[in-house]
Amino acid sequence: MPLIENFNPLTDKMFQVLDHEANVVRPELLPKWNDEKLREVYAQMLFLRLADFKLINLQRQGRCGSYISIEGQEAAQLGSGLAIEKSDWVFPAFRELGICYIHGVPLEKIALYWMGNEWGSNYEANVAPVSIPVGTHPLHAVGFAWAMKLQKKPTITISYFGDGATSEGDFYEAINFAGVMNAPTIFFCQNNQWAISVPRSKQTLAKTLAQKAIAAGIPGIQIDGNDIFAVYAATAEAAARARAGKGPTLIEAVTYRFGNHSTSDDATKYRAKDEIDYWRPRDPLVRFKLFLQKKNLWSEEWEQKIADEARGKILEAAKKAEETPRPKPDDIFDYLYAKPTPELEEQKAYLLKFL
């Protein structure tokens, strides 16, 4: 029984596979993962949490210019990333360490980008560079997916963006275009309750963000974004739909931004502590751990071990990024066009005289 097509985003309850206490409420929708795989995915989630902390620290030490934390959104990004193929294309916003890493961007590249080096966006993975202008890049995912359809390739695309982004005009143009073109794409909205200091309630009167799909004539589903199994099931089905020529899906993953908006922000100015207290037990890592505990798959020692392994890998990536030499001054001129214009060559020569 298809999950997505039967979901009514106006009236249905947020879709979960695990409830908040990690009880399985939709056993038939659990992924077919054995114990080893379950532990591996938990280790990946922990890795993302620790990598995120590391980048915040690097920024605090002045080694990164800024960083935008994903703390709390690991299940949304990991679960969806595991549900697509590596040959699919990801179009991230800026709060996307998780999906970028899971889809194959090396952590040192991610770190390099936040350290202020464009070479951090030059890698082999099928991941577009992060998109800073809010809400603008789902259109690229639609265009890319449309191209895949025209070329009869099995590749699909998925764009990641926030609750705030769903207020942007380009978001509406994107879901509308995707419907008309029957583009094989997934709109993955991480509703983390905040757009900097503006709460979800001030973003729109719409009861859910998923219901915005209705106006575009495409299916929309609201899921618990902190339930990795719900995320996995919904994204896998949306991906299968797209691949089968059934077109786009809007997924609203309800989650929470535990950290500040960015390293330049202080959320205590606008956010009450009891809200964080409400969400802490809903932390996706906590829920996953609880699930594993119930299956006797988790222990303190094992957690220590995988955390140590993760820290080692993260440290290595950070070191690699830090040891990357500052880019050549030529670079800021050389990649504007396939071949630099005479004017740019002249401006570059002028700069180089001073260096």
Add this chain to the structure above:
Amino acid sequence: MPLLTIADAINQALHQEMERDSTIMILGEDVGVDGGVFRITDGLLKKFGPDRVTDTPLAESGIVGTSIGLAMAGLKPVAELQFDGFVYPAFDQLISHASRIRNRTRGKLSCPLVVRFPYSGGVRALEHHSESMEALFVHIPGLKVVCPSTPYDAKGLLIAAIRDPDPVIFMEPKKLYRSLKEDVPKESYEIPLGKARVMIEGNNATIIAWGSMIPVALKAQAVLAQENISLEVVDLRTLSPLDNETIFASIQKTGRCVIIQEGPRTCGLAAEISARITEKMSGSLKSPVKRVTGFDIIPPLLKSEEVLSS
């Protein structure tokens, strides 16, 4: 050689390029069944089918934004925006993404698309249909801007724009779409981007113009020729990157320069050209560079426009 208008020449270029390269597609508002409101894409839907000539939803940012994705995926979108005044909704996609993807990824990804639109006044149009705002696009690093003034150039420049690996803005002087005819070779040919053309050689002063102002420049040249003043007329053809070499060579020869620009005066392209000549060619200049430009006004409706153009 057949006599073609600019509209015919662009249409022919699209036909020939789409025959040559199956990755090229056209998208925009009314470009399919209707053949575009100026009939520039006439006959293309019939020949190439709806997958390659696509009527899109009415959403300019969507047209350019999806074109960016199409281009990143290896297709060659040639997007039509219906009028100069309706490019602005797509401006963000051009300035924030199309122009930047190559640079942001240090060459890993690129965005080879063409955005065509009609521009210029003088056609007794509605509000928002008479704009000449090339300076906005020329100001954007990472874009190329092309503006033909003749049928021959329109064909060759569009073909070069389509084959170019970078995003190209192709501004078509709507006032000239059907007002002049010229011999245009049947076969396909490119006019390289970034190269201006000396249309008429002269000795006493250089007139620099582009697109819709070329007929004005030619008229001035003809009038003054009767008074034995010899003007050299330079058609820029590509507005970004500018062809400094041709401009400077002409100034070296004539020592005087007038730049004609339809759009508003302040911070227009004429100001940039004037600055470049002043900085680099002051030794050759016999008199200050002059600009003849539009006023810093909103393009007026036809009653006032007629006064300005009479």
